[in-house]
Amino acid sequence: MTDTPPVSVLDVVPVWSGSTATRALRDSVQLAVEVERLGCTRYWVAEHHNTPCLATATPPVLVGALLAATSTLRVGSGGVLLPNHPPLVVAEQFGTLAALYPGRVDLGVGRAPGTDAATARALRRAPDGADQFPTELAELIDHFGPAPRPRQITAVAAAESEVPVWILGSSPGSARLAGSLGLPYAFAHQINPTLTATALQLYRKSFRPSAHLADPHAILSAVVVVGENDEHAERLIAPYLLGQIGHRTVGRLDPFPNAAQAQQHSYTDAERAFVAERITSQIVGGPETVRERVQRLHAETGANELMALTILPELEDRVRSYALLADAVRASIAV
Numbered sequence: 001m002t003d004t005p006p007v008s009v010l011d012v013v014p015v016w017s018g019s020t021a022t023r024a025l026r027d028s029v030q031l032a033v034e035v036e037r038l039g040c041t042r043y044w045v046a047e048h049h050n051t052p053c054l055a056t057a058t059p060p061v062l063v064g065a066l067l068a069a070t071s072t073l074r075v076g077s078g079g080v081l082l083p084n085h086p087p088l089v090v091a092e093q094f095g096t097l098a099a100l101y102p103g104r105v106d107l108g109v110g111r112a113p114g115t116d117a118a119t120a121r122a123l124r125r126a127p128d129g130a131d132q133f134p135t136e137l138a139e140l141i142d143h144f145g146p147a148p149r150p151r152q153i154t155a156v157a158a159a160e161s162e163v164p165v166w167i168l169g170s171s172p173g174s175a176r177l178a179g180s181l182g183l184p185y186a187f188a189h190q191i192n193p194t195l196t197a198t199a200l201q202l203y204r205k206s207f208r209p210s211a212h213l214a215d216p217h218a219i220l221s222a223v224v225v226v227g228e229n230d231e232h233a234e235r236l237i238a239p240y241l242l243g244q245i246g247h248r249t250v251g252r253l254d255p256f257p258n259a260a261q262a263q264q265h266s267y268t269d270a271e272r273a274f275v276a277e278r279i280t281s282q283i284v285g286g287p288e289t290v291r292e293r294v295q296r297l298h299a300e301t302g303a304n305e306l307m308a309l310t311i312l313p314e315l316e317d318r319v320r321s322y323a324l325l326a327d328a329v330r331a332s333i334a335v
Contacts, residue, residue: 137165221308
């Protein structure tokens with residue numbers, strides 16, 4: 001029997017050319033219903049602002065809608081970008097969610113802006129917000145659960161709740177911080193795949209047991225697209241990768257191109273190289289290829305969970321990809 005991590009979902013609520021943010025948000029609610037049926041463990045949503053290709057500006061609002069549409073799935077943020085928000089407000093939001101949906105809420109937090117400099121200023125993000133992250137993280141955590149002494153300020157529902165707080169990151173620094181605080185950690189392989197094994201090793205090496213967690217627990221998030229075979233998977237992911245090329249070339253985060261636009265595009269050699277690198281560094285292919293890559297990545301990193309980011313234009317293709325992934329993981333366990 002092969003030790004293979006359980007499967008969860010990371011959703012950035014992608015918006016496609018010819019579609020709308022409204023449809024993307026409604027598709028995400030339906031996707032959560034479908035992946036719960038498939039037996040997925042968690043469903044996390046990211047935070048982005050002033051990003052026309054991603055409709056994830058308000059994680060707490062979307063988390064509430066996803067919780068209401070499902071019954072067993074753990075739902076959370078992947079993540080709330082803490083320097084954009086007062087810790088008290090975040091605690092009140094997620095404490096309220098936990099009161100309404102006990103035992104089903106996760107709070108993942110990160111230090112990145114999730115936007116451009118002008119929008120960060122509009123969010124009232126302090127210029128040194130990232131530097132203040134450890135202090136604000138401690139303040140956030142302190143709002144949850146019973147306090148050893150009376151609090152001067154109480155996030156009322158949060159004080160009655162135990163919401164797991166996860167540190168999100170894509171660097172060794174975030175791994176070291178999560179380990180030193182004895183918190184669960186989620187590493188963004190889709191952002192920095194060359195540092196995944198190093199960061200997770202450092203997390204485990206730095207880990208100190210805490211009241212929150214006795215042993216290290218790490219999620220690895222990655223771009224995952226599973227097709228009927230390798231060629232089909234590469235066709236499915238083409239619109240997303242073409243969108244990434246456009247974002248890097250033009251400098252605007254416009255909606256992702258649709259499948260027809262991807263089919264009509266004439267790729268340069270540099271663009272082909274970019275596509276090939278992304279397919280190789282992430283988890284893209286038919287069921288057998290994906291099964292092998294999941295096993296290899298798990299062996300290299302020791303991650304406890306795999307969180308799949310599947311960005312495809314059509315909802316039915318996303319659902320099918322997650323179904324094939326779940327089957328591939330089950331096949332690994334049966335070996």
